[in-house]
Each structure stands twice: as structure tokens, then as C-alpha cells.
Amino acid sequence: MVALSSTKAAVPQDDSIIKLAVLAVGGQGGGVLADWITDVAERNGYLAQSTSVAGVAQRTGATIYYVEMCHDAGRRPVFALSPAQGDVDILIAAELMEAGRAIMRGFVTPDRTTLIASSHRIAAVSEKIEPGDGRASSEKVRATAGNASKRFIAFDMEKVAADAGSMISASLFGALAGSGALPFPRESYEETISTSGRGVKASLAAFAGGYEGARGHARDVGAKAEPSGATPVSRSVRGPDRLMRDWQALRARVEVYPETVRDMAGRGLQKVVDYQDIAYGREYLDRLDKAVALDSAAHEYALAVAGAKHLANAMCYDDMIRVSDLKTRSTRDARVRREVEVKNGTILQVTEYFHPRIEEFCGTMPARLGHYIESRPKLAGFLDRRINRGRRIRTDSFTGFAALWFIGGLRRWRRGLLRHKVEMEHLERWYRLALDHVSADYALAVEILNCRRLIKGYSDTHVRAQSKFDRVLSGLDLVKGRDDASDWIRRLREAALKDEKGTMLDGALKTVASLR
Amino acid sequence: MAERSFVKEVEKLRLGAGEEFSGEGILAITKALLQCGVGYVGGYQGAPISHLMDVLADAQEILGELGVHFEASASEATATAMLAASVHYPIRGAATFKSTVGTNVASDALANLASGGVTGGALIIVGEDYGEGSSIMQERSHAFAMKSQVWLLDPRPNLPSIVKAVEDGFELSEVSNTPVMLLVRIRSCHVHGQFVTKDNKRPAMTVAEALDAPRRDTNRIVLPPASFNHEKEKIAKRWPAAVDFIRSRKINEFFGPDEAKVGIVLQGGMYNAVIRALQRMGLADNYGETEVPLYVLNAVYPLVDDEFLRFCEGKDSVLVIEEGQPNYIEQAFGNMLHKAGRGTRIVGKEFLPMAGEYTGQVMFDGISAFLRDGAPHILPVQIRAPNKIDNADEISDLAAIVPGRPPGFCTGCPERPIFAATKLVEQELGQHHIASDIGCHLFSIMPPFELGATTMGYGLGPASASAFNSPDAKRRSISFVGDGGFWHNGLTSSIGNAVFNKNDGVIVIVDNFYSAATGGQDILSSRASNRSKSTKHPITEAVKGMGVKWVRHIERTYDVNKMRDTLREALTTEETGPKVIVASSECMLNRQRREKPLVAKAIKDGERIVKPKFGVDEDICTGDHACMRLSGCPSLSVKSLDDPLRDDPVAHIDQSCVGCGNCGEVADAAVLCPSFYRADVVHNPGRWDRFMETMRRRLIGFMQNRRESRRLTFADI
DSSP: OOOOGGGOOSSOOTTOOEEEEEEEETTSOHHHHHHHHHHHHHHTTEEEEEEEOOSGGGTTSEEEEEEEEEEOOSSOOOOOSSOOTTOOSEEEESSHHHHHHHHHTTOOOTTTOEEEEEOOOOOOHHHHSSSSOOOOOHHHHHHHHHHHSSEEEEEOHHHHHHHTTSOHHHHHHHHHHHHTOSSOOHHHHHHHHHHTOTTHHHHHHHHHHHHHHHHHHTTSTTOOOOOOSOOOSOOOEEOOHHHHHHHHHHHHHHHTSOHHHHHHHHHHHHHHHHHSOHHHHHHHHHHHHHHHHHOOGGGTTHHHHHHHHHHHHHHTOOOHHHHHHHHTOHHHHHHHHHHTTOOTTOEEEEEEEEOOOHHHHHHTSBHHHHHHHHTOHHHHHHHHHHHOSOEEEETTSHHHHHHHHHHHHGGGGGGGBHHHHHHHHHHHHHHHHHHHTTTTOHHHHHHHHHGGGGOOOSHHHHHHHHHHHHHHHHTHHHHTTSTTHHHHHHHHHHHHTTSSSOHHHHHHHHHHHTTO | OOSSOOTTGGGGGGOOTTOEEEEEHHHHHHHHHHHTTOOEEEEOOOTTSHHHHHHHHHTHHHHHHHTOEEEEOSSHHHHHHHTTHHHHSOOOEEEEEEETHHHHHHHHHHHHHHHHOOSSOEEEEEEEOOSTTOOSOOOOTHHHHHHHTOEEEOOOSSHHHHHHHHHHHHHHHHHHTOOEEEEEEHHHHSOEEEEEOOOOOOOSSOHHHHHHSOOOOGGGSSSTTHHHHHHHHIIIIIHHHHHHHHHHTTOSEEESOSOOSEEEEEEGGGHHHHHHHHHHTTSBOTTOOBSSOEEEESEEESOOHHHHHHHHTTOSEEEEEOOSSSOHHHHHHHHHHHHHTOOOEEESTTTSOSSSOOOHHHHHHHHHHHHHHHOGGGSOHHHHSOOOOOOHHHHHHHHHHSOOOOOOOOTTOTTHHHHHHHHHHHHHHOOOOEEEOSSGGGGGGSTTTOOOSEEOSTTOTTGGGTTOOOTTOSSOOEEEEEHHHIIIIIIIIIIIHHHHTTOOOEEEEEEOSSBTTTTOBOOTTOOSOOSSSOOOOOHHHHHHHTTOOEEEEESOTTOHHHHHHHHHHHHHOSOOSOEEEEEEOOOHHHHHHHHHHHHHHHHHTTOOEEEEEEEEOTTTOOSOOTTGGGTOOTTEEEEOOSOTTOOSOEEEEOTTOOOOSHHHHHHHHTTOOTTEEEEEEEESOOHHHHHHHHHHHHHHHHHHHHHHTTSOEEOOO
């Protein structure tokens, strides 16, 4: 009779069956990995069986591959065709949430399972379509994985593979070898890869990376988290002497702010100056001064920090000038070249997708002229029919580049344009509203500032964002005076970021209305 | 060209007597067919037997050498009707398809075939797509066997047993003049294992020989009075012959001790999972030596009464392990015991779930509950009173975090823009009733598109919208059908029906040049040249031939504007009758497989090649994700910026982007932000390219420098 599962060692001895499951996302090469594992087992004198559910599940969905193996004692064992809860020795998850799924399904247990997971994330569709940040918490999964498994090996195997120019199946295979969970020597794994045919060199490099990662990890469990903290502000500034002197003067104003505010204010200042000019930076600091003056260390300067952040974002609204300016910079050109890995001897062509409408056109007119057109629907409609269509502009060609370069150059007249007028009026209203609340309810004032996060997107999306912003602030009268007023505004804002149309927000507003 | 090529593997089909075959279950079945001297094979692709069709397609040379005819049938009905060749002629034939969807389609032909009976062995290999990972409704093939009175084999899931079942199946069919269904479950189709081969056999009679010497027998044709005789013949002759064969050939197997108080009866396909459960209870070893008697039904229909009653002798209770519902086998055994006046208690669904796959855990729980109830003394103490680790809280926390990951459109899929356009047109004209069909395009029902209300069967999308045809309605119905479904059944059942009944709805035919969801097999309208099949038959011509007047053809689905405008026109035109839009672009999975090596080679050979890729300007993207709500492309994802000023993650396109163009087109059509760009890298540029590049770079560099030297510039990270 065989021993009971609970008494098994991590590396099952003699003729017991080793059970290994791979959870992957379709398209990650889980099938290749399962084949390799079967091959390495057979190469070491083991009998092995692998199964999978191929078919539609392979189209980007979660998939399971399952391998059982056993030392060849001259008889063919009865292998199972799918993993069972509490009965898996090694679980390989090709993505972090798949590790979470494996734990949920009971395939990872603390008495026996070695969990090898790549810590990178592939966002599911449900995570991507939220207007805010819909991504699942990796931390919680990592923490649970540590407790749920006998051994937990996790690092970014996708990056290891990408750096080697290979697929994650190779680095996972390396991590499996490095974990020592199977009683096979490293060379036999490498032989498996070598005899598999295509892309052997890259696969072996990724394998080595995975192997080392799993080895190194034994000393460094769970240390590697997502990058946190930002790089310090103002790496380097260049420009004519006169502008540099003005810049230093502005920086000096930031330096006298309370310590807590300085970093955000510095970033905000850089953003607005980069967006417009020195004078714009001055305006920014003038506005920010008001918040700083009303703030105190007792509140950890939350108001000023929120102000520094959202004022900058509000002042740097996205218009045609901004977009054209960004798209014609040399730094942008360099970044695209880096991202698409343009090598020597190749040529880069870049096509931009624009779709201007009458609104953008009027926004770029002098305020009075723009307003004149906008208030005459027939004229606006006539112009819109000429303007409103998709335009593909090649910024690597001279004419395309020159057109955008010209629009970007309208920057110096921006203050006189219609869009600027509209944006600044909106900004002032919002900012005043927030500051007016400081004395009565400090936390509420901060939350009002934070509502600026809702405004984003272009065209219809922008309109919807504005409407959400207005609807959230419409809750203000309902909650004002309550102790938890700021909490309610925060909740409304978070609800607004959950879906496109603001259905959650409407529900939340109903709840707020029922509070009275 | 199918998704997976078996060109290398099919060489294993040539293995001779006494050699060892090592490979996938599907390939083993193919080899078994050849060893049995099969004369013709047909089928329709679909998981889990797609690969069987692919193997056969890649094995045509070997089949040809043996004089075996192979056909990629138009549907499962066609495949089953093809078995008519075994009615009068002593030719062994096999048909294969996915069950139960295929069995449904085939059931007309199956009923006729079963009625008249067969002379040559007729084997229907059904790939049972049941349980976890299945893409279809959950039903049992068993019911089809019972209602048509054809025999059903369900062998133990290992290669030697499956191969033996193929051999037994042909003989059983011939002995009892009845078609035989061989059921293979999804994982056994893909299981990797070994068996000892025999020599391939040429068919006793080839189809060519049959054609040259035609035979007929009115008694085999389904028409009164012959059909009444068939019904009696099934009971009087064929059934007893089948039972005799199953008993005398020991098709069903017994394991474990002869004497025991309890026993387990199981479908052959459940065997490995049962053994594993017993192993975990300490009642079996790795090799299947068991302390609990097992009666393994490799033939699940018909059942052999005396075999079962003998197994029950001396036993207090017997557990029937029968996956799926209704529990036909359990009912039949209960009836047998009752009629025989036996006291043995028969149990089954009391201990095992009525519905759902019998996974490892279900099996363990069910069998241990049965044994605790009927024979607690044989169980080790850990099983009788287990110490359960309680981590339910942590798990439920995870359930709230871990996102679902249903299958969806692949990177660069040409169907994505069709549904983006549909979503956009609905934003203008309001929500419509949308009928979906079977195929990759059914992923439209998932986020981010969430389009489609029903799916009624392969090729039946437009048919399922046919009731929505009213002169009083202000809106038209929209229905989708794929090219696979169109040729399978849609041309007549959906298009013909719509023309005849003057349906006013909009029909979108998603043409991706392949039967893509089943693995990229060629179909009539495929654009590729196929050595053994006739392709390149335009769908538009077929539709017009059917009588549709309003037909629009979109040759590039990625043109979202055009797609949307055409849909709008179809939904609003005054024209009556069905409005058919054929939206064509090649399946990206297949296209990449085809083009990637060619492009790599061309670049290596110094040819001028332009490779596109999309990107996002992260400082222009505001992180509202509107683009993703119209895409869901795996390569378009979210990324956190290293900037405390920005709260929400921005759009990011990763290296897997194939440059299909959807991002840019959608940004244009939906008037999204201008942060998308397409970067075309020209490999091996010509002299003119290089000259222009130098000039442009110089001029643009000058302009950039001029502006940047007059303003403050902050260095990028």
C-alpha cells in the first residue's frame, strides 16, 4: 500500500507519483513547457504523462496543463488526468493571479506544494476597462501564496525571458530546475531544450536566468516587490541663461515650502513650466501659496500636497497645442526609437492618429472668435463638416512634422485662446470651492481637490468625465456638515472611477441622498 | 492550414508490428484506425477531436498509400451520412466529431444509419467536450446511443485501452450490424502515452472497388415496411449479438478482490480518477491494485445484466460512478437488481454530485463518503476522521481579488474591430437585439464588448433572430455568423431562411478565412490554396446566389469607420429583406504563423520590409482607458507611471503587438485621444529611403533644436 499523501516528502522518493500542474494564460507557451517537463522526466528514466485542455481555452484564457511522473519500476502506473485539490507537489503559475487562482482552487497546500510563480502581471480585461485603476492587488496574492504553499518561489520570469529574447516557458522551466523540486540534474533540462529545435540559444539563456533566479530566491524570499517611490524631481534642466535664472527663482519659492509639500510642488512646477512658460510657473505657485497659507503641519499639509498635484494637472489641460508640442520633441523621437527598438540600418516612420472636431478648432481660436463660432450652430456645423475627420499625420515626414510643429508653436498665444479661458474659469471655480471649505471641514476641502482626478480623456470621454466631476460635487450639498462628509465625497469619487457611464456613481448618489 | 501541424508526428502512423508508439491520444486513435483496415474516414473539427482531423489531413499521403479515403466533412451530419458506405459494403468506416454539439447535428443521419444497420464496421468517434474548460452546453452522448440504439464504448483513458476499443468497436459493429460510438474525453484525447503497434492493414474492400460493383438491398432502406422490421431487428437480433460480443470478449473489466461487501461500478473513462482516489485513501497502489472490487464498463451501452448481477453477488452495496445526468446507468442497474429480486443496495448520485465533472476532489469525496457509509473498517483513520486545514478565509479573500480570465480575442484579431464598430453604432442608434453564433466571434459577449443575447447553434445566429421580424418595429435585429458556421449550416438555415421569410434584419458574416475557433482548418471560402481541397469560393457569391439583394463586402475589418458606417447603413436603409455584411480579414493567429517566418527570411535576405507596431505616448494618455473598453487586446494593457502627479495607470502596448491597426482606427472612429501612434520600421531601406531619411532628419532636427534651445527643457529619465 502506498503511503498517505500527508506524509510525503517534497521530493517524493522511490515509486511515488510526482504531480505537477501548470497554470498559464493562453498564448504563454504552457503547452511547450508541459512537453519539456515530460521530456526531461523521460530523459531521467521516469514514466510521465501530460494532459491539457486545448481548444478555445487557449485563446487568452486561463489554462491548466498537468503532468504526472513516476520512477520507472518496470510497470506502467495509473496516472490521473487532472490535478486534484490537496494533491499537487509542484505548481507552476505563469502569472501572479494564476498563482492566486491555483490557491483558490485548492491546488496549493502548505504540506507539500512547491509554488513557482512569475510575479509579473497580465491584466485581465476586467482590470483594464475601469476608468480608474482597476488592477487587482498583487500584494495580497503574494502574502497568501507564502502561507498557502510549502515553498514559494516568485520573481519576474517574464522579464527574465524577455531580456533573453525568449518566451516565459523557458524561464519557468529554468525556475523549476533551480527549485530542485524535481530530482533531475540541470544538464538534463538543458538537453531537453537543446533537442527541442527552434530558438535554442535564447531559450537556454532564459532558462539560465530562471534557474539562477530560483536559486537566488532561496536566500531572498519575497523581497522583490513592485518598484515603489518615484525618481527624484528635476534631474536636469537646460535652457538659455535668462530662463535658467527665472527657473532658479521659482525653485527658490518651492524650497521655502514645508518639507512635505516640496516634492510634489517641485514636480508640479516643472510640469506647468514645461507645458507653457516661466510665467505660468509663477501663476501656479501663486495659486499654491493660498493652499499652503491655509495649511498646517497638524494636517501634514495634505491640502497643499493635493493642491500641488491637482493644480498642476488642471493647468496642464490637454489641447491640440500640448499634443503637437509633445509629439514634435526630440526626446519623444528618442523614446519611440527606444520602444520599438529601431536598429542601425533601419528607418523609422511614425504615423499619428488625430481626429480634430469643431470643439478643438474653436478651442484653438482667440477667445472671442472661438466663442462667436460656437454660438452659431449653423456655422459651427458647416466648419465641423470640413474639420471633423480622422487625420493620419506622418511626423517623420517634413510636412507632417511642420504642421504639428506649427500648432505646437501656438503655445505663446495660448493665454488668449478660448480653451484656456474655459479651463481657467473651471479651475478657479473648483479651487475656490475647495479653499472655501478649509475652515469648516479641512478633510472635505482635500477631497474636493482630489476630485480633479476625475477629469481626463478627450472628446466624449472628456465630456463624460466633466459630468462625473459635476455629479460628484453635486453630492457636496447633501453631505456638507456631516462628520463623514469627506468620506462620502471620496466614496463618490471612487464610484465614479469604477465604470464608464457612472452607473456606480448614480447608485452612490442615491445612497447619499437617502442619508437625509 | 491548421493551427497545429502534425507533419512530423504522422510518420509514427507507419510503425509496424511490435514497435512502440509514443505520443498523443488523438494520434493513437488514428494509428488504431489504420491497424483495423479502415476504408474511409470523415469528420468535422471541434475540440477535442480537432487534432484528429488535423492528423488525418496531414496523413493523407499515408492514407493514400493504403487506399483509405479521407474527407473533411461539411458538417457532422455529412460525416455520419458518409457512413452509409458501410451499409451495403463490407468496408470499415469511421467518422469523428465533437460531442454533444456534433452528435446533435448528426442525429438525423445517425438515426437513419442505426435503423438500416451496417455491414461493414461503422465507428463514430465522439470527442466528449464535457466538464472544466468545455466550451459547449453540458449534455450526455449516452442519450443518443440509447435513443438510436447504437452501442457506446467508453474505454479506460490510456493509450492501449483506447486503441483496443477502436479494434473492438469495429468488430462489435460488424457482429451486431450496428454503428458503434467510441467516446473519448477531452483529456484522454490530449494525453501523452505509449502503446505497442501492429502493422497497418489495407481495407478489405476499398471505396473504389465498391463503386465499381454497386450493391443495393431494399430491406436496409428506411422506408416502411423495412423500417418497422429494423425496429424489431434491433431488439431481436442486434442487441443480443452485441451483449454476447461484449461478454465473450470481456470488453468490461473486473479489478480487485472477488469477495467484498462493497464494490464500485464505473464508466471506463472514470477509471484513472477512481484509482487515484483509492490511492489517496490507501486502498490502491500506483499500478491499480485495489482492495475495493471494481467493475469497469468499457462498454456503457448496452449493459450486460448477468455480468453486473454476478459482480453484485455477496455485496451489500455497490456505488455507480456515472458522470453527468440523467443517471441512465444507475437507473438501469437498479432496475436489474429489482427484477432479479436481489438485496444489494445500489447507490450513486447520493454520494456523488448529480451534475458536473467528476474531478479528483469530487471523486475522493464521493468514494470516501460511500466507504465511510458502507465499509468504514477498510478506511484508514485519517480518512475516517480527517484533520482539515481551515484556510477558507484566506481563500475567500482571494476570490474577491483574483480576476476572472475567460478566453477572448487574440492579439490583433480581425473580429475585434467589428465589435468595436458595433459598439460605436449602438452608441449612436441605441441598443439592438443581437443574436450571436458559435465561433471565436462569440467572445463578443464578454467584456469589453458585451454584445449578443443568445447563441442557438452553429450557423444558426441569423436563424435565431428570425422571429424578430416585424413591420411595427423601429429597430432591426443584428445577427452574427462566422464563416465556419456559414458553410456548416448557415447558408441554408440562416441566409436562405431570411431571404424566404423576407427577414428585414442585419446579418454580419465574420469571414476570417478559416474555421478559426477549431484550430484554423480550411473551409470553402479560405483564401489559401489547398492541395486536396477546393477553396476560394467567395461568401458574397453564395449569399447573392441565395437571393440576398443587399450585400456589402468589407475587405479590411480593421477599417472601423467603414465598418461602423456600413452597419449604420444596414440598420437604417429603406431596402427590405436581409441586409448582409461580409466582414473579411484573415485570422491573426494563422496569419502570424504564416507570415512570421516569411518576413524573418525576407529581412535576412535583404528585402525591403516594413514592420508595423503600435505605441502610446504616455504623457498624452490621460488614463481613462476608453481605448481598452473598445478593444480588450492582450497587447494593450495598463502601466503605472513613475510620476506621483498621475493617479491612474496609462495605456501601454507591449512587445506582443502585431501592428494590426485596430488601436489607431478605433481612436479615430471613436474620437479618442491622440496618444496612439504607429511606428513602422523599414528594414533594408533602399537608397531613396535612406536619402529622404537623411534630409528629413536634418530638417526636423534643425527645427527641434531651434525650439528647444529657446525654452527650458527637462531631461527625460
